[in-house]
């Protein structure tokens with residue numbers, strides 16, 4: 001089965017609202033491609049202006065974070081219904097920066113995945129190992145465990161709509177990309193875990209991205225691999241190079 005490719009930019013904590021609108025204008029013609037899902041996952045304050053700036057283009061809107069309750073006394077948080085109402089389609093969950101800097105654990109991440117689906121948002125679920133785990137050789141067990149925890153009680157029909165991003169932490173923002181073979185090995189292993197947890201059609205349907213210093217120079221080789229269906233791009237998503245990745 002041919003899976004539709006998905007190239008998503010994770011802007012992280014970059015771009016003021018006015019810079020965000022300018023970036024959308026810069027990228028507009030560069031990211032035109034009807035064969036690929038192109039997504040901008042933007043900081044909360046940029047969601048409304050970016051929703052306006054991408055109207056009439058092929059770009060879809062994503063967010064970087066939310067909280068699992070619909071509303072109430074949760075100072076500083078935004079909810080899934082707020083994101084939906086603003087036009088958000090995709091939501092990044094379980095990014096290593098949220099896990100490591102903000103202490104999000106697999107129980108919360110699993111609750112977020114379930115809440116996102118219930119609210120009609122499509123999760124981009126991130127997983128990946130530290131350099132220490134890579135060196136110890138136990139990275140595959142670690143990632144399989146993350147996936148199993150984070151997808152507890154998530155149905156096969158939901159997983160068919162899920163995007164999983166494999167992001168080795170040692171490759172994020174370091175300029176050190178996993179080789180295409182290293183990335184393929186883990187993306188294939190993730191698909192095997194999904195087949196084991198669900199079934200072969202579900203594993204065939206789930207889209208798996210690679211993320212970690214993906215750029216205009218290495219995207220084509222990474223994306224040529226059988227189990228890599230797209231990219232989750234940080235630094236290079238803020239530059240015209242993002243258009244080259246979309247079209248790689």
Ligand SMILES: O=C[C@H](O)COP(=O)(O)O
Pocket residue numbers: 010095167171172173174175211212213214232233234235236
């Ligand atoms: O979510 C994106 C990743 O953390 C990759 O970031 P990067 O492309 O800057 O390495």
